[in-house]
Amino acid sequence: MNKIDISSPDVFTIEIIKSALTAIGDEMFLTQRRTSMSPIIYESLDYGVGITDGSGRLIAQGNGIPGFIGTLDAAVLSVIEKFSGTNNIRPGDIFVTNDPYGGGGTHLSDVTLIKPVFHGTDIVAWTANKAHWTEVGGKDPGSFSPDSTDVYQEGLQFPCIKIFEADKPIASLMDLIAANVRLPDMTVGDIWAGVASLNVGARRFLGLLDKYGKATVEQAIDALLDHSAAMIGEKFQALPRGVFEAEDWVDEDGLGNGPFRITVKVTITDDEFITDYTGSDPQAPGPVNNTWCGLVSAVRQVFMSITSPGVLATEGCFRRIRIICPEGTITRARRPAPVSSYYEAMIVATDLVWKALAPHLPDRLPAGQFGSICSTVIDGTLENGEPYLLVEPLAGGWGAGQDKDGENGQFAVGNGETANIPVEITETRYGVLVEQYAFHQSTGGAGKFRGGRGVRLDYRILSDRAWLSTMFARGQTAPWAIAGGALGSCNFTTVRRADGSETAPFSKVGRLPLMKGDVVQLVTGAGGGWGDPEERAPERIKADIKDGYLTEDDAAALYGYRLD
Incomplete structure (x- = not known):
């Protein structure tokens, strides 16, 4: 491929690189869909894919469920935090995490695979995907336990560890996974589908660098993130200013406890979109508890819907958001609370911001x-x-x-x-x-x-x-x-x-x-x-x-x- 010599990218080059990043996300998405074994992935499309830059800033996210919009960059950051400085991130490595209490986790069935993209000795990007595996073990088939009382009953936990080294699977971990799930062919097949998606994204990103040069692409990414922030900022100025409050309930937790109150106070200033869930009930004994990353996703998706839902989701889109929520509540559970049905509290957390703002934004909500x-x-x-x-x-x-x-x-x-x-x-x-x-x-x-x-x-x-x-x-x-x-x-x-x-x-x-x-x-x-x-x-x-x-x-x- 002939390299294009650009010392400083102009607006046209930036737009071309932006479109290329979007196309990379779309190709990653299609690769995972076409190669997965589970109908919940290839038919229901219960997964998401994305790319971050070398520092973990989200630069592109392919089609997928908005419920994962706060998780992919968090998963990448967890790898950087755990392994940075250890000299233990190498070309061909792939990491796996599903930790609900960190690492971009939601519930154990949503498993994230993360791959560093090397250009020479530098990590220039990370490709990531998060998919709902039909089986990750646990006490009940499907790793879905309406009556679980702690996370240990809900399946295998991957605490941000390597699953591939030098492009080869770690056999002992693959054997462990296969031995602890009820449908090993399906689960292992979904792992390989995720790996294929990561590899496609890595190849395409390196192709961009080969064509435009590392410095040009990095400058374009900075410009894209700032442009996303500016586009969101323009729409943000049209939002009503003030404090808006709402409350609702999670009916029951699967063990007969409840209802559980969730409350939010939304404060919109000239510069910030603040959601404060202080006052929500303590975490439930049953598995309806939300996680921190689930809460981040809840707020991000509503924020995008009332500003610029058509804008490519990047780190720049979310700079105005600030989320407040005490640990140990149903909206931000503390280990080892059960979380297999975390999405029920997440939906209420989303819906509450919606409910608080809907009377003031009737053209959008x-x-x-x-x-x-x-x-x-x-x-x-x-x-x-x-x-x-x-x-x-x-x-x-x-x-x-x-x-x-x-x-x-x-x-x-x-x-x-x-x-x-x-x-x-x-x-x-x-x-x-x-x-x-x-x-x-x-x-x-x-x-x-x-x-x-x-x-x-x-x-x-x-x-x-x-x-x-x-x-x-x-x-x-x-x-x-x-x-x-x-x-x-x-x-x-x-x-x-x-x-x-x-x-x-x-x-x-x-x-x-x-x-x-x-x-x-x-x-x-x-x-x-x-x-x-x-x-x-x-x-x-x-x-x-x-x-x-x-x-x-x-x-x-x-x-x-x-x-x-």
Whole structure:
């Protein structure tokens, strides 16, 4: 490749390098998707990729879930902090971490791989990816434990250690991983997919240096980060100044404890965006506790959504953010608190900033959404004797806006690019039959503009035995509404037994036994409404009846509307 001699990059060169960095992130993302073994990665897209500079500043992040937007750079910084000065970071090394209490950690299933990119003897960048491994061990299949009482029950912990040296896997660690997970081929396959993604990013970044020169690329990166800060700063000036407060609840922690209060005070000054979670309840005995990096992600994603959601996420975007939260609370748990369902408290932490600011930013923020990942795990054994493990998030309804109905069947805040696992994949790989997958006819979320519809997903069990685990938040506290709209509806599960009996609705359960012929009915909630239901236009109500979102009786009860 012919090197381009540029002593000081101009605006066009900077833009070209910016686009190249974006393309590197996208290629890393596609590489991981195409090579992974787990449907939760290659179908649900529960992962994120990114690049930092040599000092750990985020310079590009590929498509992925916004819930990881505060974790990749933190993971890189943990490697730098632990190994810097030890002369123990060498070309071809790859590090692994999933520490929930440091190192960019969330829960143990979200595992980060990190690779230093050397140019001569200098580390010029780091490539990183964070993916949800279907299995990392622990007491329950899928490393998902709605009733865990400490982190040790939730799986293997990787405390920022090497997994590759000189481009070769450390055999003893790979053997240890394979021996402690229920689906070793899948887990080890996902490791290699992550490595492929890192290597692609490293090669492409070095290609940039070969073309433009190290000094030029480094100057361009500095300019890009400053430009990101300036772009965000321009939008930031349009935000309202003042102090805005809100509170909400995590219903229950999986062990029967709760509800747990989370509170936030958002202070917007001329220079800072401060979120203070002081006053939130102490950490829960069960696994709904959030981590520090989960909290950072929660605030970053809301901040981006109200400033410049289309801007490439970099370190420069987040310079105005300051987060205050005491350790030992449900929003920032202390070791060894269980955290396998950390995302439920993270979603509330996100939603609270949203709730505090929505009345003041009606053109950007809608009412409350169904507010849960609605994690579902079904495990059993296929007819050929092979074990199966269905792990997936569910879609639900988002809140109404000041001039529009809420979105139907979308994933919760924080899940971004996440997608549902197609029915064809589900029925081929797992011992279930999908009997119904449809929007749920809920009466929640009525308003001048109604909340989006949740979904109903019915699984008939085809294997002789199976077990169900769920962790649904907002099983008791419905999504909030605005300006006189009605609250949304709650998330719940029921099981219709083969003998015709049916369980009472529940939101959380650990390894509920299932038999062949049982039907698991998963239902997600509607988002909150906006405005007085009496002001809803008749043609909108008529369309909802026609589209199956409302029954005629519900239309009459909620809106006083009849087709005749």
